[in-house]
Each structure stands twice: as C-alpha cells, then as structure tokens.
Amino acid sequence: MEKNISDDFFSTIRPLFYISRALGLAPFVYVKKTLPGGRISQRFECNSAAFTYSVFVAVLTTFSFSCSIILKATLVYSEMTSIDRIPDIVLSALSIGCTVSLILSLTKNRNKILRIFFLIQELDSILLKNPGKYYRKGRVFVIFQLTIALSFLGFVITYDSIIWTLAVGVKNFAYIHLYLDIVIGWIVVIQFMNFVIILRDRFSLLNIHLSRLSNIFGIRNPNEGVYQPVLKFIKIKQNKSKLTEEVVLNLNNIHDVLCDTSLLVTSAYEIQLLLTLISTFVSMVTWLYFGLIYFYRYVSGYNTLVGVWNLVVSDMLWCLKHLAKLLCITVPCHLANNEMRQTSVVIRKLHFVARHDSGTLAELDRFSQHVSLRQFKFTAFGFLNLDLSLLMSMLGAVATYLVILMQFKISDKSSSSCCKNVTE
Numbered sequence: 001m002e003k004n005i006s007d008d009f010f011s012t013i014r015p016l017f018y019i020s021r022a023l024g025l026a027p028f029v030y031v032k033k034t035l036p037g038g039r040i041s042q043r044f045e046c047n048s049a050a051f052t053y054s055v056f057v058a059v060l061t062t063f064s065f066s067c068s069i070i071l072k073a074t075l076v077y078s079e080m081t082s083i084d085r086i087p088d089i090v091l092s093a094l095s096i097g098c099t100v101s102l103i104l105s106l107t108k109n110r111n112k113i114l115r116i117f118f119l120i121q122e123l124d125s126i127l128l129k130n131p132g133k134y135y136r137k138g139r140v141f142v143i144f145q146l147t148i149a150l151s152f153l154g155f156v157i158t159y160d161s162i163i164w165t166l167a168v169g170v171k172n173f174a175y176i177h178l179y180l181d182i183v184i185g186w187i188v189v190i191q192f193m194n195f196v197i198i199l200r201d202r203f204s205l206l207n208i209h210l211s212r213l214s215n216i217f218g219i220r221n222p223n224e225g226v227y228q229p230v231l232k233f234i235k236i237k238q239n240k241s242k243l244t245e246e247v248v249l250n251l252n253n254i255h256d257v258l259c260d261t262s263l264l265v266t267s268a269y270e271i272q273l274l275l276t277l278i279s280t281f282v283s284m285v286t287w288l289y290f291g292l293i294y295f296y297r298y299v300s301g302y303n304t305l306v307g308v309w310n311l312v313v314s315d316m317l318w319c320l321k322h323l324a325k326l327l328c329i330t331v332p333c334h335l336a337n338n339e340m341r342q343t344s345v346v347i348r349k350l351h352f353v354a355r356h357d358s359g360t361l362a363e364l365d366r367f368s369q370h371v372s373l374r375q376f377k378f379t380a381f382g383f384l385n386l387d388l389s390l391l392m393s394m395l396g397a398v399a400t401y402l403v404i405l406m407q408f409k410i411s412d413k414s415s416s417s418c419c420k421n422v423t424e
Helices: 005-022 048-079 082-090 092-106 109-127 131-175 177-214 245-295 308-353 358-373 388-423
Strands: 028-034 040-046
Touching (some): 005 177, 028 048, 040 048, 048 082, 048 092, 082 092, 082 388, 092 109, 092 177, 109 177, 109 245, 131 177, 131 308, 177 245, 177 308, 245 308, 308 388
C-alpha cells in the first residue's frame, strides 16, 4: 500500500508539532484513517483533549505572569530607582505577546493553520517529483533548528537562573515567568519561519519549473567577461518553448495558490509577529541598558560574590537571544520576498527568449498581469515590512534609545551624588 504524500509532510514537521502541542500552541491532532478501497487519509484535525490542554497552558501562563507582577511590586520595584523601574516594567511586552499567541492558537488560528497544512500538501503533490528525499532533508533541517534553539535557550535559562538567584536571592522568582514566555515566543517564531521557508522553496520550484520548460537559459554572450555597453554584442539564442497554454494556466493556478497560502500565513501570525517585534525591541534596549549599568556599577543591592561580569554576560546573552529571534524573522522573509519577485522576472524573459504560439502567448500575458497584480511582501500587521531593512532600522533604534536611557541614568546618578555631597 502506497504512502500518501501528506504522511511524508507530517514526518517532516513532527518534532515541531509535538513541541508546539506541549506548549499549548497546537490544539489539534494528526489523524490517519484507512478509507474504503484501501486509500489512506492523513490530516490534522481539531481535538477536544488537545484544546483543553492548550487552555490549561494559557491559564497557567497568565497566572504566572500575574504572580510575577505582584512579586515585583512587593520585592523589586520598591528598591529600584524610577529610571530603572520603567525599562523593567516594559519587559512585560514579552509576556503579553506569549499570552496573545496562546489565545490566538485556541481561537482564530486553529482553522487557519489546518488550512495552511492542506494547501501545502496539495501544492507538494504537484510540484515535488521526489517528495520522499525532499521531506527527509526538511526533517533534518527542522530537527537541526530545534536542537540549536532549545540548546541555546536551555543554556541561557540555566545560566541566568543560577547567577540571578545567587545575586538577588528570592527576588529572582519574580522573573521566572520570563523563561516560559521566551520558550513559547521562540516556538511561535520557529513555526512562522518554517512556513516562510516552505513557501520560499515552493516559489523557487515554480520558477525553476517555468524556466526549464521554456529553455530560458539560452542566453549567451560570446565576449563573456568583457564589458560591452552596446546591446548588439549580446546574442540571444531564441529557443522553441516547451510551454503550452494548458501548462501556463496550471502554473498560474499554482502561483495563485502560493500567494493565497502566503497571505494566510501572514494573517495567522501578523499579531504575534507585531507583538514579538515590539517585545524584541524593548528587551534588547532593556537588557543592554542593565548590562551597561552593571558594568559601570551604577546599581547596587546584589551579591558582589557573583561578580559583575557574570551579571553583564547574563544580560548580553538575553540580548543575543532576541537578536537571533529578529534574524530568524527577517532573513527568511527577505529571501522569500526576493523569490516571489523573481517570478515576474522569469515571465518577462519568456517573452523574448522563447517562441510561443498565440494561445500560449496570450495565457503568458495573463500570467504576467496576475503576477504584477499579486505583488506580496511579508509584513507585521501591515505596519512593518519583514526584511533586512527592518533589521537595520531596529538596530539603529535600539542604539538611539539606549543612549537616551544612559543619559538619564548618568544624570540621575550625578544628581544623587550632588545631593549627597550637599547633605554631608
């Protein structure tokens, strides 16, 4: 009995699926049924037990966040200056983002994720000639991602909890909820990143398939390596295209489904991504700020036996973790956006590189118009374009706000010193 292609697809995402379920981010199960006639049906379905468990995780996360607010108000904020208290409070953006992600996974995103899985499986049945080999590579890549991410998070959490428990004692329990929040936030980012990588690969397969059918690689330059500004020196070998009207129509439909799937992925993750980017920006500024004030010894009240460098390293590791999360969002989206634009480039080349019959040429024109009308970029709720320009803009903003916070801290420190000298 032959194995259905969706079974291979499930084996690819199985590690990420189980971790997502454990964290309450996947309130559905994988169902495999044997239909009449011996055909095997595999798909994801909503499940009451998985839904109940996800509700439990969401309640637990919200409860831990509420307890941390009470502990901070009682044990921490009373001993902090107002300049230090504000950056610490805005770290709550991370917890808010994780709570929203859990709630969305229980409500509107359940059906969207199931729909995305279905569309990807349908596309793979058309685009992939050797799905088994392709999915094996995908499974190795997913396992590699999770191993690196969870190992790094495990090291950061262990190191941070030990250092800060030794430094401030019981007060560190007010920040325990951040450990769960950061793991949930990372799994959401990995889910989105893998969907984007899958879509980028499918757009690439579409472009390669379109190019091979049209013999688009027939352009040659006899003076290769020599600068020739005049177009007549470039010779174009016009080949007979293997494209037909029916083939172009099918490729157009595939492109349309890919665009619909991309929009669905963006719609499912846009709120989480916007909150993730906000919390990433706030966390990077905050952890860099605290790292600098510990380095310059602008704050006291911790166990000096721990050592200032351990505190600085802990804060820098948190900052590095958020920078890695930002890279995991922007780099795949940037590559996917480029691959989407490449489709229009390939279609434009088809018009002058290959000879087409009138029906195929008319369908190719429709395909070109369709691609130009469906220009798409991954965004965070329409406010931010997810590409490398966002990475550079955010790093610049982090540096700007860090300088502002340090100026306030230095000014506050100078004022305190002056008041102390006057009193004495």
